Amino acid sequence: MTALQLLGYIGWAALIQLVVWTALGVWLGRRRARLSPPPEPAATAPWREFRVVRRVLEDPEGSQCSFHLVPVDGQPLADFRPGQFLTVSVVPPGAVRPVVRCYSLSDRPEPGQYRITVKRVPPPPDRPDLPPGLCSGYFHDHVAVGDVIGVRGPSGAFFLDSDPGLPALMIAGGVGVTPMVSMLRWQARAAPERPVHLVYAVQNSAVHAFRPELQALFRSCPAFHQTVVYASPLPTDVRGRDHDREGYVDLALVQPILQALGRCAVYVCGPPRMMEGLVPALREVGVDEADLHYEAFGPASAPRPAGLSPDGAGAAGVTLPVRFLRSGRTLDWTGRSENLLDFAEGAGVDIDSGCRAGHCGGCETRLVSGEVRYARPPAWEVAQDHCLPCVCVPVSAVELDA
Ligand SMILES: Cc1cc2nc3c(=O)[nH]c(=O)nc-3n(C[C@H](O)[C@H](O)[C@H](O)COP(=O)(O)OP(=O)(O)OC[C@H]3O[C@@H](n4cnc5c(N)ncnc54)[C@H](O)[C@@H]3O)c2cc1C
Known part of the structure; x- marks a missing residue:
């Protein structure tokens, strides 16, 4: 074998090796991409405007309607994990402030658009005199293709784990x-x-x-x-x-x-x-x-029955002063309200709110002093020195920027 032939064989062997390793690399890369979940998005995100590009009724009765949304700014969508939700903000006719609610994403993560599906919520069967669901009714009756709504998220701790080894x-x-x-x-x-x-x-x-x-x-x-x-x-x-x-x-x-x-x-x-x-x-x-x-998916407008707070204050006869700085009111917490939001509203103190379940951050309020406790860690990532009045109770005297 001449030196030239030997060089030729070495060249071919190197080329074949390169092709095999490249193919293996691509296959492994694809497999990893196939199995790995989308990255976890930030729990808190700024509001963005989204345009409705499609409406689809998802059941024969027409009580569940999907809305396909694209960002008005044309920038890429925030990624999400299947199971997470968007927080939306709309202003129905006659509303004095935006109505904030959460809606789960109902499609897999795709570039370009989100899909949410909203069920029309009627008044409770035993209270036909009450107004029907505010936000869901607005979506069904007013939100049309071309309309723009406020969207925050995606967020939420309820999402599919990626372990395909576990059914x-x-x-x-x-x-x-x-x-x-x-x-x-x-x-x-x-x-x-x-x-x-x-x-x-x-x-x-x-x-x-x-x-x-x-x-x-x-x-x-x-x-x-x-x-x-x-x-x-x-x-x-x-x-x-x-x-x-x-x-x-x-x-x-x-x-x-x-x-x-x-x-x-x-x-x-x-x-x-x-x-x-x-x-x-x-x-x-x-x-x-x-x-x-x-x-x-709790109904946001329906007040929960009053009961003892999770820490049992009140049951022990303890009262805690709650000072609402902006309203200039100081009230005694006796543990008879489910949470600080119900407590404030019951006394006529106005706090913005959304899902009333610790998911959307709509009621996030600065906690100027004192300590609060959550029955369950909220899905919303609460900023430092703030609290979510919809799911917390005071455990000491507190001052709130509300
Ligand atoms: C994480 C999360 C994800 C969600 N995902 C979805 C989803 O994918 N799709 C979906 O359809 N929903 C979803 N929801 C529920 C959604 O956020 C709203 O709660 C739902 O649409 C009802 O909102 P609404 O404004 O239409 O009704 P609301 O105005 O909040 O009314 C709710 C109910 O309370 C009644 N009511 C009104 N006033 C009073 C009163 N004074 N006293 C007693 N009752 C009263 C209404 O008649 C109605 O029956 C989700 C909720 C959460 C927390």
């Missing part, structure tokens, strides 16, 4: 299916081989949302399954075609699914009544706290 059980009640649709759509693209079971509870086919979209998704992912539960099927609803079970989602329904999946990540989202029953029951049957993720 996922998603339990949704009513419009609580919105974050699950985002999770399912992301999972179907990122790792469709992950076993996932969706339990979706709704009244009946009239309000069965995202039906064609979910059917297509479940057809394309053999590892995904769903159980649809109707609380009150219509006479035309057929079991086996429209739904799988009748009644409510309880432990008896969920336990066999849990047993079949083995250890799994559990996601629960629905109305407060469903959550109150189901989440403790899941803990009792041994679902590990680390595997249990939940979020309640």
Whole structure:
């Protein structure tokens, strides 16, 4: 073999090695990209204007409507994790101040646009005299393609973990299916081989949302399954075609699914009544706290029943002075209100508010002095020297910039 031939062989060997390593690198890179979740966005973000570019009714009754949103400034969207929500700000006719509410993102993270899905909220059945939901009604009746709304986020601590090694059980009640649709759509693209079971509870086919979209998704992912539960099927609803079970989602329904999946990540989202029953029951049957993720969509306008505050002040006969500096009022906290926001409003002290659940930061107020306590760490990242009056109670004399 001549020196020239030898050089030629070495050259070919080096080239082949280069091609193999490059191909391997690309494959590994793709795989990592496929499995890694989008980066975690900041919990607090500035308000931005978004334009509605599309409206889609998601159920036969038309009570759930999706709004597709693009940023007016044309800048890139903040990334999000499937399950997180946007905080929106709108000014319905006659409102004296913006109305702030949270809506889960209902699509997987995509460049260019967000999708939220809003359910129209009627007055409570036993109080037809009350006004219907302010923000949801405004979205359904007034927000049209081309309109601009204020948006903050995405944020929230309820999102799909990215461990495809652990099966996922998603339990949704009513419009609580919105974050699950985002999770399912992301999972179907990122790792469709992950076993996932969706339990979706709704009244009946009239309000069965995202039906064609979910059917297509479940057809394309053999590892995904769903159980649809109707609380009150219509006479035309057929079991086996429209739904799988009748009644409510309880432990008896969920336990066999849990047993079949083995250890799994559990996601629960629905109305407060469903959550109150189901989440403790899941803990009792041994679902590990680390595997249990939940979020309640509480009605923002409905005041909660007055009760003792979580710290039991008042029960012990202790009163704490709460000074509202801007209103020039000092009131005695006796522990009879659920939180500082209810307490302030009950006494006629005005504080801006939004979700009333510690999610949106709408009521964030400067805590000038004193100490407060949260029953559960709020999803909103509270700025230093501030508090979220909607979910905290005082544990000492406090002064608030309100
Ligand atoms: C993290 C999070 C995510 C969410 N995601 C979604 C989502 O994806 N889709 C969705 O549709 N919703 C979602 N929600 C719920 C949403 O934020 C709103 O709470 C919901 O749209 C109702 O707001 P509203 O302004 O329409 O109703 P509100 O005006 O807050 O009224 C709520 C209810 O209170 C009643 N009411 C009004 N006044 C009174 C009164 N004085 N006394 C008693 N009751 C009264 C109304 O009739 C109505 O039944 C989410 C909530 C949170 C916290």
